[in-house]
Amino acid sequence: GQNIDQPTEMTATEGAIVQINCTYQTSGFNGLFWYQQHAGEAPTFLSYNVLDGLEEKGRFSSFLSRSKGYSYLLLKELQMKDSASYLCAGMDSNYQLIWGAGTKLIIKP
């Protein structure tokens, strides 16, 4: 079956660094997406990885290891506005997204 696993909730301190992990099992693989979703709002795109390695985009970076079925999202210099859920989604061989339940990130001052 297809499955995406990520922690339910994480807590971090403003200004710190946090890493949100995601493991995936998909039928075929066409990339791994990360989305941010603030409470009561729609998801917004953060990153896409299809090759192994680290992709950096400002304060956010995303890493992929296809051999391990593993990805992480790294958030640096955390700000209060980063409090949100972070959704990991794998794209299968039919180009459909398989979504994780999201990791709720709580930022404390």
Added chain:
Amino acid sequence: EADIYQTPRYLVIGTGKKITLECSQTMGHDKMYWYQQDPGMELHLIHYSYGVNSTEKGDLSSESTVSRIRTEHFPLTLESARPSHTSQYLCASSEGAEVGEQYFGPGTRLTVT
């Protein structure tokens, strides 16, 4: 700027009623999607479309139907609403390329009493 709209934003309706959730996008995207999301849970794909007159069912059977008569418009209809349909409904679109980010509308929060 991604422009995708959903109406209504909130809807409370009685059991057995027929409802249509509207979704429109102004980006000319070929692909459109409907998802259902409960609080703290993953998004479940209900229906999707790869273009005009193309519609497919997703992995979640929600007793709903969709139509795609125009590129920009992708309405979702529940023929007979039930309390189990209470959820957040998200519409999304993406470009025609096989891999592309999805842009989401603001969602419709539906409550069936």
